[in-house]
Amino acid sequence: MGFMYTFAPYFPKEKIYKVIGFEDNRIIQTSSENMNQLIFIKDKNLVCNIYGFSNNIGYYFSFEQYFGKYYDNDKEFLIINASDNAIFTAEKKYNEIILTYNIN
Numbered sequence: 001m002g003f004m005y006t007f008a009p010y011f012p013k014e015k016i017y018k019v020i021g022f023e024d025n026r027i028i029q030t031s032s033e034n035m036n037q038l039i040f041i042k043d044k045n046l047v048c049n050i051y052g053f054s055n056n057i058g059y060y061f062s063f064e065q066y067f068g069k070y071y072d073n074d075k076e077f078l079i080i081n082a083s084d085n086a087i088f089t090a091e092k093k094y095n096e097i098i099l100t101y102n103i104n
Contacts, residue, residue, distance in 0.1 A: 002042040002082035006063050009033045011077060019077060027051075036061050042082075054096050061088075062100040 007016060013029040020039065024046045030037050032053070038061060040048040054060035063078050080086045080101075088099040 002040065002047070004080045004082075004086070005039040005041065006061065006078050006080075007037050007039075008076040009035060011037075016077075019079075058096055060096050060098045062098060 003020075005016075005020060007019075007030070009030045009032060011029065013027055016027055016029070016039070017023045020041055022044055026046060026049055027039060028037075028051055030051070034055075035053055036050055036057065036059065038048075038050040039046065050057065050059075050061075078101075087102045089102055091098045091100070
């Protein structure tokens with residue numbers, strides 16, 4: 001089964017490891033509110049880690065209104081299961097593509 005995780009800014013990587021169920025040194029804690037972090041896991045393996053400032057990677061992922069689903073000491077994160085059939089709305093703004101998560 002595959003999962004995508006996204007974490008609020010400054011979420012400690014040790015706690016990310018706890019949430020995803022294993023450690024991987026390719027995972028880095030975000031250091032700014034303007035950073036994206038998407039972690040894709042399949043069968044307890046890191047498949048892809050999208051990490052960085054949106055103006056550097058060209059994409060901004062918006063999950064803010066759904067972050068309340070999971071909490072860990074006031075730090076929030078979201079898990080999307082592959083079977084959730086996640087839907088995103090895409091909008092080009094400035095030099096970035098903004099992808100907004102929509103619950104279906």
